Amino acid sequence: MLQLTELGARLKEARLSKGYSLDDLQEITKIQKRYLSAIEEGNYSIMPGTFYVRAFIKQYAEAVDLSADELLETYKSEVPANKTVESTTTATIQQPQSRRSLSKIPSKGFMDLMPKLVVALFIIIAIVVIWVLFQNKADNSTPDIKNEAPITVDTKTPTTNNKNKDNEVAGSKDQDKNDEKTTKKEEEKQKLSKGTLVNDNETTNYTLTGTEEYKIRVEVTGDTWVGVQDENRTEISDRADVYHANDVVEVDAKGKQSVRIRLGAAANANVFVNDEKLKLAASPSERSTQNIVINFSEKE
Known part of the structure; x- marks a missing residue:
């Protein structure tokens, strides 16, 4: 043992x-x-x-x-070092090197293309000249229509059918109703406040208003711990455990006053509230483990 x-x-x-x-x-x-x-x-x-x-x-x-x-x-000597920071630093160092390598591409290829570009330019000019000549020839072959009988246009206003008028009025009313529904939906659009960090620097508070829906979705992009609890600290997700890339954790929290989402590696997860992506107030690179508390209120 x-x-x-x-x-x-x-x-x-x-x-x-x-x-x-x-x-x-x-x-x-x-x-x-x-x-x-x-x-x-x-x-x-x-x-x-x-x-x-x-x-x-x-x-x-x-x-x-x-x-x-x-x-x-x-007891930092007893705890293994976190390798996430090392991998992030390595990626940051390698990126400028790849950009510098792109700037070294020789310009010889452009010189090889010059003859082809000149030939293409001559072809375009030839096409334009032929088109102009064809247009001039077409204008010269147009027959003289001065002696032809004039065209008579009936300027009388046609009689409007009353039934068509009624249909137009009904259609206008339906359009107004649709506009009202659209405006109402826009007015009911949810608002998710900016996150406010709590003193422990691991917890961020948000407030959700302007909606009756309260659906939480966590899309996992890499190994991370995910747990979702209500205001009573009762787990309301299927399980609180380690999830892997392409896993999705979904919770319908309607009727709850708040939810608390615990992320073990915040950089490997995206949180959505009613399909709106939540922006983390604390950078995952600076704070890997995060608690996200979303307080729900139907009224603004």
């Missing part, structure tokens, strides 16, 4: 002082029991990825009323 690390021992001591079993903590944090046990034992090799280690430790610490930032700083 693995020896408890100092970090794991402190977390376990806090859990026991709260009177929580691992099953209780699993229910509170929605983190699988085997991951919680691995954190206490310092067995991070069974985690789904190194960037989940810090996220799970933070949730564990919050559940037992410990300061997550203080723990991670104190």
